[in-house]
Amino acid sequence: YQKTTIRFCHLPGETRDGFQIKVLANIELFEEVAQVIDNGGEGVGLYRTEYSYMNRTELPTEEELYEEYRDLASILAPSRLTLRTLDLGADKLISHYGALDESNPALGLRAIRFCMRHPQMFKTQMRAILRAAVQGNVSLMFPMISGTQELRYAKDLLQVCKQELAIEGKEFNPDLPVGIMMEVPSAVMIAEFLAKEVDFFSIGTNDLIQYSLGIDRTNRHVSHLYQPLHPAIVRMIKYVVDAGHQAGIEVSVCGEMAADPFCVPILMGMQVDCISLGPQAIPGIKRIIRRANLQDCKQLLKDVLQSSTVTLTNRLVRETIFKSF
Numbered sequence: 001y002q003k004t005t006i007r008f009c010h011l012p013g014e015t016r017d018g019f020q021i022k023v024l025a026n027i028e029l030f031e032e033v034a035q036v037i038d039n040g041g042e043g044v045g046l047y048r049t050e051y052s053y054m055n056r057t058e059l060p061t062e063e064e065l066y067e068e069y070r071d072l073a074s075i076l077a078p079s080r081l082t083l084r085t086l087d088l089g090a091d092k093l094i095s096h097y098g099a100l101d102e103s104n105p106a107l108g109l110r111a112i113r114f115c116m117r118h119p120q121m122f123k124t125q126m127r128a129i130l131r132a133a134v135q136g137n138v139s140l141m142f143p144m145i146s147g148t149q150e151l152r153y154a155k156d157l158l159q160v161c162k163q164e165l166a167i168e169g170k171e172f173n174p175d176l177p178v179g180i181m182m183e184v185p186s187a188v189m190i191a192e193f194l195a196k197e198v199d200f201f202s203i204g205t206n207d208l209i210q211y212s213l214g215i216d217r218t219n220r221h222v223s224h225l226y227q228p229l230h231p232a233i234v235r236m237i238k239y240v241v242d243a244g245h246q247a248g249i250e251v252s253v254c255g256e257m258a259a260d261p262f263c264v265p266i267l268m269g270m271q272v273d274c275i276s277l278g279p280q281a282i283p284g285i286k287r288i289i290r291r292a293n294l295q296d297c298k299q300l301l302k303d304v305l306q307s308s309t310v311t312l313t314n315r316l317v318r319e320t321i322f323k324s325f
C-alpha cells in the first residue's frame with residue numbers, strides 16, 4: 001500500500017505545550033486500513049472484529065481469521081492493531097446461531113457473555129489472534145467486561161489456547177498484551193481492581209453512556225437524553241483514567257466522544273493516552289489537538305468537574321475553544 005499525500009494530519013497529535021496524545025482509528029472492515037493511513041491514524045485502537053462474522057452463514061475458520069489479522073498487523077506495523085474479541089449480540093447478530101429471543105438485547109447475551117456461552121468459537125478467535133500477534137504490534141481487548149470473574153474466565157481461556165498452540169507446535173506470541181473495554185458502569189466502579197489484571201483500558205463511551213444514563217443508544221425517542229457531557233459521565237471517565245494511571249497502565253477512549261470536538265479538550269485535560277475514532281474524523285480532531293494547550297484543557301476539566309449541568313459544561317467548553325484554539 002502506497003501513501004499518496006502527506007498532510008498536516010500525518011503530524012503527531014501534540015498540543016502547543018508539548019502534550020502528546022496518540023490518535024488511533026476505529027475500523028470495522030479490513031479495507032478501511034487504507035483510510036486510516038491516509039488520514040494520519042497512528043494505528044488501530046479498535047478493530048470491531050464481529051463484522052467479519054456477519055452477513056455469512058458459516059463461521060470463519062481459524063485459518064481465515066489468522067490470515068486476516070496477520071495481514072492487517074503487517075500493513076500497520078510498527079503501528080498497533082488492537083483486536084477486540086467478538087461483540088456479537090444485541091443489534092449485531094449472526095445467522096449461524098439464529099435470532100435470540102430477548103426482550104432487552106442490550107442487557108442480554110452480548111459480547112463477552114455471548115463468547116462465554118460459545119467457548120469453542122471464542123477459542124478459535126483467540127487462537128487466530130495469538131498466532132497473528134507474531135507479526136507487528138497486536139493487542140487483544142475484551143468487550144463489555146462487568147467484573148473480575150468474566151475477565152478471569154476470558155484470560156484463563158486465553159491461557160488454554162496458548163497451551164494448546166504450544167502442544168501443537170504452532171507459533172504464537174505468548175506476551176500478547178491484553179486489555180478491556182471499560183463500558184459497563186460496574187467495571188468503572190472497580191477500575192482499580194481491574195487495572196491490576198490487564199495491560200490497558202479502553203473506555204467505550206457509546207455503551208458507557210447507554211448503561212449509565214439508561215438510554216438505549218439506538219432509540220431515537222430518547223436520543224435527546226443521550227448526553228456525553230453529563231456530569232456523571234465526565235466523572236466516570238476521570239475515575240477510570242486516574243485508576244488506570246495509578247496502576248501504571250495506558251488508558252484510551254474509543255467511543256464517539258473521542259470524535260467529538262466538544263469532548264476532546266476535556267479528555268485531554270484528563271491526559272488520556274490515546275483516543276481512537278472513525279478514520280474520517282481524524283484530521284479534524286488532530287487539528288483541534290494541535291491548536292490546544294494542555295494547561296487550558298486542565299483548567300477546563302477543573303471547571304467542568306464543578307459543573308452540575310450539561311448546559312453549563314457546554315458553555316465552559318465553548319468558551320475555552322473560543323479563547324484558546
Ligand code: PEP
Pocket residue numbers: 046048087183203204205206207208254255256
Ligand atoms: C463503545 O461502546 O463506545 C464502543 C467503542 O464500542 P461499540 O460502539 O462497538 O459498542
Ligand code: MG
Pocket residue numbers: 143183204206207
Ligand atoms: Mg461498546
